[in-house]
């Protein structure tokens with residue numbers, strides 16, 4: 072499944088400072104759909120190069136990270152249970168405090 | 171065919187000051203596709219309430235109006251010959267000179 | 270005068286004429302603005318453009334809070350301050366700049382740090398709050414204070430080459446804690462003073478904060494509530510995304526909220542976020 | 557000094573420290589900026605924030621062109637000017653403001669209207685041009701001049717509650733005439749002075765113009781070339797759209813371009829656009 076993953080607010084530093092990743096993620100064995108839960112595990116294994124604790128806590132993202140699926144907060148689509156479709160755009164962004 | 175039409179840069183004044191129009195445009199009789207040429211004629215008949223010369227000149231838009239189909243200049247998709255698809259977003263925007 | 274249906278003096282009509290001419294703003298929008306009061310917390314990178322535009326456009330009463338003094342390394346982004354004010358209070362400097370562009374509005378100087386002990390009293394005097402601070406504990410404290418007092422909050426942030434903007438606690442929308450119930454780990458909370466920022470990035474966000482506050486104050490347009498603006502200066506990309514609504518489980522604004530006036534005044538936001546309200550001095554080692 | 561690999565003095569290192577700290581900007585970006593020269597045409601609504609941020613961030617030489625004087629009805633949006641400068645030259649006022657925030661850069665005052673007779677000479681002295689004017693003939697004249705001299709052009713516009721932004725004539729991208737080969741009818745060319753503008757709207761666009769100029773000057777990031785930003789303040793919506801590339805048929809930059817240095821100096825842009833270079837006085841009838 073073709074997905075665009077974007078990292079911002081400093082999270083790109085965890086993946087070689089690259090903000091936009093065009094990726095191909097296979098469906099997990101014996102599953103019919105790809106969920107955010109699976110994608111997070113995939114991102115942690117395949118894209119995060121350092122300090123994974125700055126990206127995840129337990130099986131979800133760490134506090135202060137917003138997850139957007141097609142420009143919409145994943146809280147509105149079921150968080151970890153959100154089902155992804157081909158060509159979806161998923162954004163992971165860390166909230167900023169500077170001024 | 172379901173389309174979203176947006177007017178900006180003052181062009182909304184020609185359609186009752188409404189910027190965003192969700193419309194249903196039927197395919198022209200004996201045609202298999204809807205082109206921008208057809209849509210312009212449809213807009214002129216159905217949405218433009220006053221001063222049509224501020225929107226069109228001849229069979230195209232007047233000078234100073236940008237046309238964007240799905241956030242892309244229609245010059246890149248064939249101008250009047252651009253074929254529209256269901257759920258496309260077409261923006262008509264007048265260039266501004268103020269400062 | 271009252272016989273003409275508005276309260277604008279001839280001087281005001283002349284000064285604000287370009288705004289009065291706007292059909293979607295006009296006399297009503299300007300009158301609302303002149304009757305409103307806005308508090309800007311932080312007279313730094315975000316506060317500089319926000320304060321200048323709010324003073325210029327005719328907000329009736331404009332308050333500013335900051336305890337810092339102007340330093341040379343602020344000037345690359347804090348355009349409200351000039352070299353002549355280095356070493357002097359940021360609030361004094363900002364107030365002088367605002368008065369020089371509009372002597373007809375009321376400008377209120379709060380030369381102190383915003384703390385749980387004074388926040389309720391200061392914020393209660395204004396209709397709308399702009400969070401232009403630079404640290405996590407202030408952001409939680411200001412949001413909680415705005416929820417307690419029912420004030421709309423225009424929150425902006427900028428760091429490096431990115432910026433973020435949202436309007437909280439407005440018209441049934443979420444508060445800052447609805448979005449971020451748990452503070453991020455300390456290591457994720459970088460400040461401009463530690464990590465750097467391109468000067469014009471807070472400039473863009475600060476202008477947009479002024480705009481959102483003007484919309485709320487004048488009752489014109491659709492404020493950025495339930496939405497968030499994400500700005501990436503490097504690639505010139507801006508996303509406006511839909512965020513969650515008010516959470517019934519929110520500690521501050523939910524059905525069983527635990528934040529009360531009483532608790533607020535004794536809450537330790539530095540401990541809660543494990544992060545200080547004031548920045549440590551910069552150690553810049555260049556080559 | 558040269559042994560440390562950069563040309564920054566200790567004062568500069570301190571002043572620009574927050575920009576030097578940025579990995580994607582850093583010493584190289586700041587050095588490029590300090591060596592660059594930028595011309596801002598128009599010290600009004602767009603020029604105000606653009607000039608302040610360009611002066612603050614450390615552009616080496618900053619030029620400004622305007623022949624107008626400051627009026628009270630400018631002050632709601634032209635935040636670089638104070639009440640004390642009413643009746644005086646906008647360029648003098650803007651230059652004083654820029655010097656007060658950064659006395660270490662070179663500031664050049666061009667207290668005259670930009671015309672075909674002086675444009676080539678003035679523009680040739682700068683690396684990058686910002687169009688912060690308010691009328692159609694100036695926009696065509698400035699674009700043609702930039703094409704003739706090979707200068708990147710950061711073009712912004714604001715009216716009412718909307719704004720637009722693009723970088724022209726940059727890196728093989730289109731010029732203003734590629735997009736708008738034929739001027740619009742006069743009735744479509746409204747100015748802020750006729751139609752009004754909410755003060756902070758040119759504020760947002762002017763900041764973004766400064767940002768794009770900084771990116772071009774410092775060789776950092778992707779400038780907004782071949783793209784256009786469309787800003788709708790009322791609904792808080794921003795679109796960044798893809799626009800056409802350079803047109804081979806363009807009169808200014810195409811394969812058989814007809815605009816030459818010689819022709820430019822005698823071209824009548826007011827006649828071409830059927831619109832004057834200077835605004836007529838406002839007739840405001842309120843109620």
Ligand SMILES: [Zn+2]
Nearest residue numbers: 444447519522
């Ligand atoms: Zn809440």
Ligand SMILES: [Zn+2]
Nearest residue numbers: 731734806809
């Ligand atoms: Zn061209």
